[in-house]
Amino acid sequence: MWTPVGRGRWHGRALTVWAAAAAHRGLLEPRPTPTREAAAKSRTLDRLYSSADRKEKIDLSRFSVENIRNFSIIAHVDHGKSTLADRLLELTGTIDKTKNNKQVLDKLQVERERGITVKAQTASLFYNCEGKQYLLNLIDTPGHVDFSYEVSRSLSACQGVLLVVDANEGIQAQTVANFFLAFEAQLSIIPVINKVDLKNADPERVEKQIEKVFDIPSDECIKISAKLGTNVERVLQAVIERIPPPKVHRKNPLKALVFDSTFDQYRGVIANVALFDGVVSKGDKIVSAHTKKTYEVNEVGVLNPNEQPTHKLYAGQVGYLIAGMKDVTEAQIGDTLYLHKQPVEPLPGFKSAKPMVFAGMYPIDQSEYNNLKSAVEKLTINDSSVTVHRDSSLALGAGWRLGFLGLLHMEVFNQRLEQEYNASVILTTPTVPYKAVLSSTKLIKEYREKEITIINPAQFPDKSKVTEYLEPVVLGTIITPDEYTGKVMMLCQARRAVQKNMMYIDQNRVMLKYLFPLNEIVVDFYDSLKSLSSGYARDKAHSVGKAICERLKDSLPRQLFEIAIQAAVGSKIIARETVKAYRKNVLAKCYGGDITRKMKLLKRQAEGKKKLRKIGNIEVPKDAFIKVLKTQCDK
Numbered sequence: 001m002w003t004p005v006g007r008g009r010w011h012g013r014a015l016t017v018w019a020a021a022a023a024h025r026g027l028l029e030p031r032p033t034p035t036r037e038a039a040a041k042s043r044t045l046d047r048l049y050s051s052a053d054r055k056e057k058i059d060l061s062r063f064s065v066e067n068i069r070n071f072s073i074i075a076h077v078d079h080g081k082s083t084l085a086d087r088l089l090e091l092t093g094t095i096d097k098t099k100n101n102k103q104v105l106d107k108l109q110v111e112r113e114r115g116i117t118v119k120a121q122t123a124s125l126f127y128n129c130e131g132k133q134y135l136l137n138l139i140d141t142p143g144h145v146d147f148s149y150e151v152s153r154s155l156s157a158c159q160g161v162l163l164v165v166d167a168n169e170g171i172q173a174q175t176v177a178n179f180f181l182a183f184e185a186q187l188s189i190i191p192v193i194n195k196v197d198l199k200n201a202d203p204e205r206v207e208k209q210i211e212k213v214f215d216i217p218s219d220e221c222i223k224i225s226a227k228l229g230t231n232v233e234r235v236l237q238a239v240i241e242r243i244p245p246p247k248v249h250r251k252n253p254l255k256a257l258v259f260d261s262t263f264d265q266y267r268g269v270i271a272n273v274a275l276f277d278g279v280v281s282k283g284d285k286i287v288s289a290h291t292k293k294t295y296e297v298n299e300v301g302v303l304n305p306n307e308q309p310t311h312k313l314y315a316g317q318v319g320y321l322i323a324g325m326k327d328v329t330e331a332q333i334g335d336t337l338y339l340h341k342q343p344v345e346p347l348p349g350f351k352s353a354k355p356m357v358f359a360g361m362y363p364i365d366q367s368e369y370n371n372l373k374s375a376v377e378k379l380t381i382n383d384s385s386v387t388v389h390r391d392s393s394l395a396l397g398a399g400w401r402l403g404f405l406g407l408l409h410m411e412v413f414n415q416r417l418e419q420e421y422n423a424s425v426i427l428t429t430p431t432v433p434y435k436a437v438l439s440s441t442k443l444i445k446e447y448r449e450k451e452i453t454i455i456n457p458a459q460f461p462d463k464s465k466v467t468e469y470l471e472p473v474v475l476g477t478i479i480t481p482d483e484y485t486g487k488v489m490m491l492c493q494a495r496r497a498v499q500k501n502m503m504y505i506d507q508n509r510v511m512l513k514y515l516f517p518l519n520e521i522v523v524d525f526y527d528s529l530k531s532l533s534s535g536y537a538r539d540k541a542h543s544v545g546k547a548i549c550e551r552l553k554d555s556l557p558r559q560l561f562e563i564a565i566q567a568a569v570g571s572k573i574i575a576r577e578t579v580k581a582y583r584k585n586v587l588a589k590c591y592g593g594d595i596t597r598k599m600k601l602l603k604r605q606a607e608g609k610k611k612l613r614k615i616g617n618i619e620v621p622k623d624a625f626i627k628v629l630k631t632q633c634d635k
């Protein structure tokens with residue numbers, strides 16, 4: 001959704017939901033720094049996964065479609081999805097019950113260090129209920145808004161969801177967004193109120209919120225403590241009772257949806273598949289509906305929670321498939337796989353994710369360009385929502401302009417490049433895309449269209465050649481205690497936002513909906529919201545400008561003339577530093593005390609410098625750019 005820059009006209013439909021509970025910890029929480037404890041936990045879990053016994057020991061043929069349930073756990077950030085997944089894995093004997101089981105499905109190092117889920121994870125659980133064996137395929141999804149693309153893809157493999165809500169915080173913005181994803185996909189929704197053990201838990205209030213906002217009768221809510229395991233068995237029973245088995249046909253030809261994929265250095269692409277029809281076995285020849293390329297299946301299996309090869313995968317089941325796909329173009333998420341010579345109508349697939357934050361990425365050392373290129377390619381198989389365009393900069397050399405779904409997404413991608421591929425990169429300050437409606441016929445001819453999208457500020461067409469610029473706007477949801485409503489509304493207005501809706505979700509919590517220009521909220525909106533409740537306000541532009549000027553001052557070599565470094569917002573100078581000039585000692589040969597001669601020499605030097613300052617060019621060394629940009633990214 002786009003709107004003319006600088007005018008109050010808004011149109012289009014919702015893209016992203018932002019949130020904040022001003023007085024509470026939550027949503028766009030600043031990223032915690034990795035701790036030593038987290039690194040140790042990371043190593044323990046590495047051992048857990050690498051010690052997987054990968055023999056084919058599970059026979060999936062014994063699970064008829066009626067005994068299969070496919071479901072996701074969805075929630076707002078930190079409401080306890082991964083902890084509930086741990087308990088479900090323990091209850092079903094998938095993992096041993098030990099005190100060390102904490103967010104077991106968060107396998108990536110970045111997830112364990114930050115304590116957040118960034119990648120949806122699948123686990124197949126075997127559960128005995130009233131004498132019947134069930135196969136429950138569980139997908140744990142991320143809670144942060146930047147990764148909601150992972151949630152919507154995961155839902156395509158499911159018939160139901162557990163909607164987890166914190167008994168203290170209640171419904172938050174991502175609860176609302178995720179509920180609607182599941183609702184629109186017509187899935188069965190089981191509300192689970194978690195953390196009832198907390199001192200301030202108020203499950204009855206949350207029950208009423210759920211009834212009011214989602215129209216789900218409060219007696220359908222299951223109240224649990226995922227941490228202590230209280231009532232978790234009820235959740236498994238509800239999965240069996242309330243979520244229908246998948247509607248599939250095993251006798252039809254194979255129709256498998258690739259809903260996710262990861263890249264393994266040795267085995268190539270590992271595709272996560274949901275079988276809508278038919279059966280697939282090791283040795284089968286399969287075709288990608290997208291590329292029409294044929295592959296031989298090397299391995300099929302389920303995630304239990306680590307890869308567990310099986311003889312076959314049957315319709316209704318969710319598992320993985322390895323078939324020698326080696327690069328990004330072959331491993332399309334949303335692709336349909338079918339058996340060679342048995343083509344089927346492809347499944348609808350997914351709408352591609354729209355990146356909303358763009359940044360330049362360059363290798364610190366240009367000789368690392370090819371290694372970084374290969375790392376970026378492999379990581380984009382794991383994270384197909386990142387877009388990549390080649391780019392180059394005079395100062396930083398050859399690199400790329402990458403598109404991300406948000407700032408946290410950008411940081412996580414950068415961290416994964418460093419941790420999983422040992423790559424060191426410079427990321428430039430993130431920007432949002434703009435559109436320009438061109439008036440110059442020459443430019444229209446050049447671009448072959450009248451309206452162009454600009455993702456790189458360096459390519460902004462000149463004002464004289466443009467009828468109007470358009471900027472992206474997003475619909476944001478803010479849930480706040482009512483005492484902060486006035487302040488939050490003032491902040492939104494200051495960010496050029498237009499109010500769309502306001503509703504009390506209980507006696508003292510308000511849900512506000514605003515249309516925001518994306519540029520106004522992408523970098524520091526969360527900080528500003530948080531500062532409202534902590535009672536302080538910050539002039540971020542000033543402090544950032546000052547910090548950059550200081551860094552540049554330390555990095556620039558001194559010249560024969562003085563250099564002024566200024567940071568400006570529009571025409572207003574907000575910070576200034578000076579790099580002092582080298583001073584040649586013109587008096588060195590002046591022995592004795594002729595003061596007038598000394599003054600004359602100094603005056604001539606000052607005039608020379610003044611002249612030089614007018615004509616002097618400064619060569620900014622590449623290192624200076626790297627230092628300034630790198631420190632900004634590290635912040």
Ligand SMILES: Nc1nc2c(ncn2[C@@H]2O[C@H](COP(=O)(O)OP(=O)(O)OP(=O)(O)O)[C@@H](O)[C@H]2O)c(=O)[nH]1
Pocket residue numbers: 075076077078079080081082083084103115116117118141142143144194195196197198224225226227228
């Ligand atoms: N007291 C209490 N704490 C809980 C409970 N369930 C989870 N937690 C804690 O809440 C925090 C977040 O739990 P997670 O399971 O990581 O939450 P999540 O929803 O998976 O988080 P994201 O994937 O990042 O969205 C952790 O510190 C858990 O230990 C509970 O029942 N009671």
